[in-house]
Amino acid sequence: MFGLRNKPVRYLLQAFNYSVFMALIWYFATEPSIRILADDEAMITIAFAHAGDLREPCRKLSNEELQELAPNMRKPEECPRERSPVSIEVLLDEQRIYRETFEPPGLFQDGSIDVYYRGKMPAGEHHIEVKMDDSVRKKGFNHSIEKNISIDPAHILLIEFDSVKGFSIK
Amino acid sequence: MGWNVDSDYIRGIFPVLVNPVKRAYLALESWFNISFGTEWNPLYHLGTLSFFLFWVILVSGLYLFIPFHGSLSGAYESVEYITHDQWYAAGIMRSLHRYASDAVVITVLLHMFKEFASGRYRGFRWFSWVTGVPNLWAIIALGITGYWLVWDELAQYVAIGSARLMDALPFIPATMTRNFVAGEMTDRFFILIEFLHLLGQPLILFFMLWIHVKRLSNVNINPPRGLAAGTFIALLALSLFKPAVSQAPANLSTMPQTLQIDWFYLNVYPLLDYWPEGYTWVLTISITSLIMILPWIPPKKEGPVAVVDLDHCNGCGLCFDDCPFDAITIQARSDGKKFEKEVVVSPELCGSCGICAGSCPSSNPFRSSKTELKTGIDMPQLTVDELRNKTNEAIAAMDGEVKILVYGCEHGLNVKRLERNDTKGLRLICSGMIPPTLVEYALKQGADGVMVIGCRQNDCFYRFGNRWTKKRFAGERNPILRGRADRDRIRQHGGSETDKNAIERDLVKFRAELLELNQADEVSSEQLG
Numbered sequence: 001m002f003g004l005r006n007k008p009v010r011y012l013l014q015a016f017n018y019s020v021f022m023a024l025i026w027y028f029a030t031e032p033s034i035r036i037l038a039d040d041e042a043m044i045t046i047a048f049a050h051a052g053d054l055r056e057p058c059r060k061l062s063n064e065e066l067q068e069l070a071p072n073m074r075k076p077e078e079c080p081r082e083r084s085p086v087s088i089e090v091l092l093d094e095q096r097i098y099r100e101t102f103e104p105p106g107l108f109q110d111g112s113i114d115v116y117y118r119g120k121m122p123a124g125e126h127h128i129e130v131k132m133d134d135s136v137r138k139k140g141f142n143h144s145i146e147k148n149i150s151i152d153p154a155h156i157l158l159i160e161f162d163s164v165k166g167f168s169i170k
Numbered sequence: 171m172g173w174n175v176d177s178d179y180i181r182g183i184f185p186v187l188v189n190p191v192k193r194a195y196l197a198l199e200s201w202f203n204i205s206f207g208t209e210w211n212p213l214y215h216l217g218t219l220s221f222f223l224f225w226v227i228l229v230s231g232l233y234l235f236i237p238f239h240g241s242l243s244g245a246y247e248s249v250e251y252i253t254h255d256q257w258y259a260a261g262i263m264r265s266l267h268r269y270a271s272d273a274v275v276i277t278v279l280l281h282m283f284k285e286f287a288s289g290r291y292r293g294f295r296w297f298s299w300v301t302g303v304p305n306l307w308a309i310i311a312l313g314i315t316g317y318w319l320v321w322d323e324l325a326q327y328v329a330i331g332s333a334r335l336m337d338a339l340p341f342i343p344a345t346m347t348r349n350f351v352a353g354e355m356t357d358r359f360f361i362l363i364e365f366l367h368l369l370g371q372p373l374i375l376f377f378m379l380w381i382h383v384k385r386l387s388n389v390n391i392n393p394p395r396g397l398a399a400g401t402f403i404a405l406l407a408l409s410l411f412k413p414a415v416s417q418a419p420a421n422l423s424t425m426p427q428t429l430q431i432d433w434f435y436l437n438v439y440p441l442l443d444y445w446p447e448g449y450t451w452v453l454t455i456s457i458t459s460l461i462m463i464l465p466w467i468p469p470k471k472e473g474p475v476a477v478v479d480l481d482h483c484n485g486c487g488l489c490f491d492d493c494p495f496d497a498i499t500i501q502a503r504s505d506g507k508k509f510e511k512e513v514v515v516s517p518e519l520c521g522s523c524g525i526c527a528g529s530c531p532s533s534n535p536f537r538s539s540k541t542e543l544k545t546g547i548d549m550p551q552l553t554v555d556e557l558r559n560k561t562n563e564a565i566a567a568m569d570g571e572v573k574i575l576v577y578g579c580e581h582g583l584n585v586k587r588l589e590r591n592d593t594k595g596l597r598l599i600c601s602g603m604i605p606p607t608l609v610e611y612a613l614k615q616g617a618d619g620v621m622v623i624g625c626r627q628n629d630c631f632y633r634f635g636n637r638w639t640k641k642r643f644a645g646e647r648n649p650i651l652r653g654r655a656d657r658d659r660i661r662q663h664g665g666s667e668t669d670k671n672a673i674e675r676d677l678v679k680f681r682a683e684l685l686e687l688n689q690a691d692e693v694s695s696e697q698l699g
């Protein structure tokens with residue numbers, strides 16, 4: 001009951017159906033393309049891991065306290081595990097573009113935080129300022145960097161932090 | 171009646187939507203039937219076609235593995251070599267690998283849609299549905315890692331997007347995204363992705379596919395050769411006409427301004443530019459969960475399952491051979507009768523199709539014509555005895571030169587719509603439940619012709635109703651239609667609700683042929699007389 005008996009027409013129609021199927025694949029395998037950045041846009045990325053300062057300072061143990069401990073447990077200092085939250089702020093041409101406070105992870109709030117942020121920014125010359133407060137024992141931002149930068153369209157401005165070298169902007 | 175499945179469609183969700191959608195789908199099927207016929211119609215082989223595409227992906231992938239360099243510095247260069255320097259072999263393989271992967275998303279989505287629109291996802295079929303939906307996730311995940319390996323700008327986009335999605339999950343402790351800032355990415359991570367794509371994910375996918383078809387009997391994973399050849403030629407033509415190419419090499423210091431993405435696999439990623447990662451997860455998980463619980467919204471009213479009557483079962487096993495859902499098992503005789511075996515029905519697996527009743531040699535209407543017809547395995551909602559009585563009533567009610575009795579399954583065309591004075595319709599659960607001897611019986615009782623209409627050929631609601639009936643009538647599968655039955659007076663068809671006109675046209679032809687046969691019979695009996 002179904003199906004054409006004329007073989008050439010039948011195969012021709014099959015070819016047409018296969019062509020439609022393949023055209024569908026061809027088109028959606030690449031199109032429509034997506035626009036990620038405008039012609040005059042660049043990106044800013046902040047990416048680093050950092051452990052905040054200890055909430056309480058380490059305390060030196062007295063001789064009496066040390067004697068009470070087993071010989072293999074006698075460390076001269078006792079340090080609390082809990083760390084400070086870390087606040088980060090980024091200003092681009094004096095406009096705040098990012099601000100976030102991270103609580104230290106872990107059961108004892110003693111882990112290091114992972115920072116990852118990415119956002120769009122206009123390409124060209126800018127003044128950038130990055131500040132971080134990682135200690136409840138010190139007032140205000142205790143790490144910062146300021147820099148005049150020039151960034152090309154489609155490039156990524158990368159902000160990193162190293163506990164020894166401090167902030168870097170690449 | 172309780173087992174009227176048409177009313178099940180209406181009770182299903184989106185009652186207004188499903189039927190028009192189903193009708194549109196049936197129209198597309200009809201269009202393909204014109205050029206492909208029912209044997210090669212791709213819409214009847216979406217599952218097997220997907221398996222075939224997997225083989226294409228697997229073989230081309232194995233070939234590509236040879237020249238591919240699995241390192242951060244070498245991956246892009248090696249893919250460029252594959253694409254341009256060896257375009258005639260590895261380049262074509264790359265294109266086949268990619269386009270077959272795209273095609274499989276289409277066939278799997280159509281497969282899901284078809285099963286949904288046909289109501290073949292509920293009741294006893296919940297297992298296949300629930301185990302099938304995650305396969306799409308597994309396929310998409312496999313495609314994503316594949317795009318990663320090219321290590322071009324698209325790979326960079328996919329890698330960062332994937333890492334952001336992973337970081338949004340509460341059980342992932344460290345930040346994966348930081349791996350993708352300039353200078354941080356290492357070969358180690360790249361090799362992990364390569365391992366996943368080449369071994370881990372394919373193994374998981376094949377295991378999931380095995381689970382998916384586990385509750386089916388006589389599983390076929392190969393499409394008809396003509397369809398496989400046609401699909402392969404089409405993919406090859408596309409590969410030659412529009413070879414798959416890479417985009418610019420990945421550069422973690424820059425971000426591409428525009429990007430051509432594969433929408434079959436990467437459609438979620440552009441959402442990340444507008445939504446937080448968590449929302450994207452909630453959206454995709456919600457859609458998947460909703461699709462997975464569809465079989466229970468609302469719960470399907472199941473028909474009674476097949477019942478074995480050991481007094482009439484000799485344990486021949488024909489019903490065991492014919493059951494499409496592995497719901498029948500054979501065990502040692504438990505009632506002390508002289509036979510060795512008996513059959514047992516698993517209620518949770520039984521689809522209530524009645525194919526077993528049609529296969530039972532005891533379902534012979536010539537037996538015990540004066541008393542109730544008992545058979546070895548029967549359907550409580552429509553027993554073979556009831557079927558015989560209805561056959562007698564329908565023949566008695568017909569009037570005209572040519573009397574045609576039309577048996578039709580509940581899932582194809584409603585044969586009641588074909589009725590007129592000389593034509594009566596009887597609805598079955600499945601065309602496969604008709605014992606061949608009942609056709610012979612109907613002819614003997616006064617019907618001039620018998621037409622059996624199932625679902626569209628190769629698209630049986632219960633998988634094998636059409637096929638087994640065709641084979642039984644052709645004498646190729648037990649119980650066979652006996653040689654004495656006049657084949658010229660028997661027609662078998664497949665057709666859905668939208669095929670009424672085509673079937674009616676054939677019915678007119680059949681009527682004319684039967685009239686000629688009747689006249690010829692009259693002449694020969696006069697000559698003999």
